[in-house]
Amino acid sequence: MTSPPLGILAGTGFYALDALDDAHHESVGTAYGSVSVTRGTWHGQLVVFVTRHGAGHEVPPHRVNYRGIIRALADLGVHDVLAVNVTGGIDPDLEAGELVCLDDFLDLTRRREGTFHDGDGSGGVVHTDMTNAYDPVLRREILDAASAIGQPIIDGGTYVCFDGPRFESPAEIRLAALAGGTVAGMTGVPEVTLAAEAGLRYAAISLVVNPAAGVRPGEPITMDEINEVLATGAPKVLAVVDELVHTRSVFRTVDSDTVTS
Template identity: 85%
Template sequence: MIAGTGFYDLDALDDAQHETVHTAYGTAAVTRGSWHGQSVVFVTRHGAGHDVPPHRINYRAIVRALDELGVHDVVAINVTGGIDPDLEAGEIVCIDDFLDLTRRRESTFHGDGLGGVVHTDMTHAYDPVLRRELLDAASAIGQPVIDGGTYVCFDGPRFESPAEIRLAALAGGTVAGMTGVPEVTLAAEAGLRYAALSLVVNAAAGVRPGEAITMDDINTVLTSAAPKVLAVVDELVHTRSVFRSVDGEEAGG
């Protein structure tokens, strides 16, 4: 599980151990533990003190660390602004596509030319099976989650301009964020199943004229809505735990 703003620890983990994983791309701080009897690795993108801005996150180190720790499935949580004017603060979207509007990020494991040129298919970067498991988990606990949406990623750390959001809307964007890419593309390159829940915490710039974006408002929504997102993931992990006990073997970590 990889999460960002407002998600700095994972109280659900039993026997939590903090460690630093060294990779060829740098280090990644992770927390390992047990959740409903399943082994889980948790990463908070911005650090426990929220001191790493989105354009400085070492996405390659994070994804490579998860791969090297034996993770197969990644559930990501993103805090976003709503490009779609029908979205309300507190709603959750299960993303199925992305648009990369970043400009200065290391976005591939294959950029050094080693091993020849590699072109990775991004048609199903958000794994359809894992997405369905998340949607089923949400349905099981009665938590509404919107099935499908396009995540538009900007560099940050500033919020987007109204013109940038209008551009993103013309391209079919649903939500705007600063961390979803290259995380998703790197996961695809590493062969990890990846799915993302996007928590909408505000209307993106200009969507509702006259409304300013403030961290106070965002934190208010996070306080009330973050538990809903975690409840969906908790049900997913619990369901897998039940399947494992019935089948006698462990599902993907």
């Protein structure tokens, strides 16, 4: 019995997934345009990997084809989506390099296509519940995987999404902090909401790479700083994902043996 493929979405600093065996690239056509994906296996688990910005980081966050990506994953049989977001820390207690397993979001974007339900067609107007947009079961898998390898990760945090590609102003970060924001990013929405609309389970690991603007007054945000943290932080994220995928493959083997015995 073959389990559905696991969807993995990543952005800045994650342009390939070297752990994949039998990896091959393909273009998937959708009603929202073609989407480039990489398909392969990881510990025997089928995986569909998408790098949001393209292999050369040529697509800015406000132009990522979020609807196309989520539609392509659903059309390829994906049920679960594991996302990786590189973020700035709004919470002043967060240190660069820390991981957060997100459980809520705040959408401060202004110019994105954020729904599959635009009122056209037989579906009409559809209102989708976002109470558990970050799936509790998939979040628990992330937390358990991190615990199994001794990787600290913060359980819960609110992702505040801005349009980008510019970084946020100190005033915008103060506003986000007042609203309960934990981290700031540019790609988490509408990705998470579209996944919910498509009926996919979605969860996300946030890698904090810098204090957000104004959190530490007088400290500018630089790409050199971000890339330095990415170099040490990306392996932490990949180690957690590796353990999660490995655990899934073990359970799948046990379940298969039980069925056939």
